[in-house]
Amino acid sequence: MTKREQLLGVYAHKNIGYVPNFFTDFDFLKPETMNERAEAGGKDWFGVEWEFVPLVLAAMVKPGTKVLTDITKWREQVHFPDLNAIDWEAAAAKETAGWDRENKISYLMLINGMFERTHALMGFEDAFVAMYEEPAEYQALVDAITDYKVQLIEIMGKYYHPDVLCFHDDYGANDRMLMSPDLWRQFFKEPLKRVIDATHKAGIIYEHHSCGYIEPIFDELVELGIDAIDPLQITNPIRQLKDKYQDRLTFVGGYDTQNVFDRPGVTEEEIRNEVARTMDELAPGGSFVAFPLTVTFDFVPTFIDEHFKHAFKYGNH
Secondary structure: OOHHHHHHHHHHOOOOOOOOEHHHHEEEEOOOOOOOOOOOOEEOOOOOEEEEEOOOOEEEEOOOOOOOOOHHHHHHHOOOOOHHHOOHHHHHHHHOOOOOOOOOEEEEEEOOOHHHHHHHHHOHHHHHHHHHHOHHHHHHHHHHHHHHHHHHHHHHHHHHOOOEEEEEOOOEOOOOEOOOHHHHHHHOHHHHHHHHHHHHHOOOEEEEEOOOOOHHHHHHHHHHOOOEEEOOOOOOOHHHHHHHHOOOOEEEOOOOHHHHHOOOOOOHHHHHHHHHHHHHHHOOOOOEEEOOOOOOOOOHHHHHHHHOOOOOOOOOO
């Protein structure tokens, strides 16, 4: 077995006797060809205008800008990118040229899932209002976005050949879901199933990313067939969920990023303590990947150093 094949055992929900580290064991790519968000500011390929916000070190939709002003007119106002007009073979060759397919897991991130894309187009408030006032039209838009996502995933499988697809669609705030579980079931459960199935059909492992508190729908995410979940923010009962599902699901993350890694002035001791705490909580039993999804990176050298003091402690037992 190659090192990559051994590492992929963690995505088969096994205890491989080692905790993979995202910074050392993965080749990460968020394809620039897929213009889902203008990271430095400007328009994405839907025409949504973004601006870089230094406070969060990320691009956000520019306040006051809306591509979609009337949900009943989404067919006229929302213009999907022509994916067939792109030379994907050349793009993939360029963007994956540095991948080490013998020794690392290849990991491709696709941001702005169905819910995220709707509120990027029309704003949070209008998206939620549309769910209540025009549910059929909102669902039709979600379904059209899903069609587009499925086409993108087919392209990824054909040209990029990643081991893992990390598909973003945030459903949670820190202490509660952004919508009721019933609304999630009504609008997003079946479309998400289509995305997961398309990923598997393309021969790719499906990792779902949702920030925030998502426990109320966790069982259903597993039921839909996700292979892995991140970032596992600590407002969720993570060890309880891992005890229940570690033979069916790979757990990725689980760190207190907000209060430790991303906190201004965090000390080296605090970083090391958080690495040790998370490893002791989530590494037993295997099926765990060390990936602290953060907006800052000054902590990374200390994180890696401390990680390898613990990475082999949780063997096959």
